[in-house]
Amino acid sequence: EVQLVESGGAFVQPGGSLRLSCAASGFTFGTSWMAWVRQAPGKGLEWVASIKQDGTDKYYLDFVKGRSIVSRDNAKRSLYLQMNNLRAEDSAVYYCAKITLFGGGWSFDSWGHGTLVTVSS
Amino acid sequence: DIQMTQSPSSLSASAGDRVTISCRASRSVSSFLNWYQQKPGKAPKFLIYAASSLQSGVPSRFSGSGSGTEFTLTISSVQPEDSATYYCQQSYDRATFGQGTRLEI
Numbered sequence: 001e002v003q004l005v006e007s008g009g010a011f012v013q014p015g016g017s018l019r020l021s022c023a024a025s026g027f028t029f030g031t032s033w034m035a036w037v038r039q040a041p042g043k044g045l046e047w048v049a050s051i052k053q054d055g056t057d058k059y060y061l062d063f064v065k066g067r068s069i070v071s072r073d074n075a076k077r078s079l080y081l082q083m084n085n086l087r088a089e090d091s092a093v094y095y096c097a098k099i100t101l102f103g104g105g106w107s108f109d110s111w112g113h114g115t116l117v118t119v120s121s
Numbered sequence: 122d123i124q125m126t127q128s129p130s131s132l133s134a135s136a137g138d139r140v141t142i143s144c145r146a147s148r149s150v151s152s153f154l155n156w157y158q159q160k161p162g163k164a165p166k167f168l169i170y171a172a173s174s175l176q177s178g179v180p181s182r183f184s185g186s187g188s189g190t191e192f193t194l195t196i197s198s199v200q201p202e203d204s205a206t207y208y209c210q211q212s213y214d215r216a217t218f219g220q221g222t223r224l225e226i
Contacts, residue, residue, distance in 0.1 A: 035216075045157070045165065045208055047216035059215055062122075095164060102171055105153035105212045109176070111164035 002026040002110040004096045009115030016086050020115060022079040022096030027110075030054075030074040033099035035108060036081045038092035038117075046092075049081060050099065063089070086119045093117075123147050123211055127219035134226055140199045142222045144192040144209035152188050153213040159221075160205045168207075169194065201226045 008020040020036070036048040049070040050059045058070050069082040079096055093116050097108035124147040134140050144154065156169040167176050169185040172192055182197045196203055204226045209219040 044221045045159075045210070045218040047210075047218070050216070061215075100170075102174070105151075105155075105171055107155040107167060107170045107210070107212060108157070108165070109167045109170075111166075113164055 002098060004098065004110060004112030006094065006096050006112045006115035009094065009117045011118045011120065012086055013121055014087060014119055016119070017082070017084045018086060018117060020081040020083070020094055020096075020117070022112060024077045024079065024096075024098070027098065029077040033101070033106065034072060034079045035097045035099055036070060036079075037095045037097050037108060037111075038090075039095070039114075040089075040092040043092075048094070051079070083117075086117075088119050091117060091119045123150060123214050123217050125209055125211055125217050125219040127207075127209060127222045129222060130220070131223040131225070134199050134224065136199060136201055136226055138199050140196040140203075140224065142194040142207055142209075142224075144187075144194070144219050146190045146192075146211055146213075149189045150211040150213035153211055154185075154187065154192050155210045155212065156183075156185055156194050157208045157210065158203075158205045159208065165208065196224075199224070199226055 003025045005023045035050040051070045071080045093114040095114045096112040098110040100109040126145045152172040154172045157165040159165040173185045206221045206223045
């Protein structure tokens with residue numbers, strides 16, 4: 001069974017930094033694209049970043065580009081999101097998601113339970 | 122960026138009803154369209170990929186259709202446990218989600 005467990009969410013002041021982690025188990029982590037998706041309180045889902053199996057390709061939501069870095073450690077079966085210069089608009093539950101590919105497209109087929117990031121003064 | 126628009130934003134149905142949720146893309150996403158279900162306080166659950174393919178384990182009362190810019194999620198005989206918010210998501214160009222449709226049974 002796929003398990004994704006996020007950690008690292010916290011209350012942080014605007015301009016601060018945070019590193020989120022996701023521990024994966026139950027599947028071959030090193031052969032899967034992975035992603036972060038967030039959800040602001042009472043709002044919809046928003047994709048944040050994706051990373052290729054070997055970490056060589058990374059894609060970001062424009063709003064976080066330049067302030068965030070997605071990375072992974074396949075030996076530790078872990079996914080990370082380093083977020084800098086945080087803004088109030090970054091407040092959300094951050095989900096770690098496993099990506100599955102299909103015929104040119106892809107989807108988020110498994111999700112963690114999320115970790116809450118609150119940015120406020 | 123590709124914008125995804127769902128309609129309606131919310132709807133109420135009775136058990137056994139046939140329910141349809143629409144999703145429109147601002148430009149063609151071919152068939153690179155997925156659907157998710159999210160219950161309050163829970164992570165999203167993956168339902169349908171490639172517009173019409175049912176994810177393993179998802180009840181057959183769920184179905185999807187469409188291509189290009191117009192897509193539909195249909196629940197043929199809605200059950201009380203289907204109360205949730207439903208999201209479409211395109212994967213043609215990075216990823217964007219619709220704003221969600223809240224379904225109340």
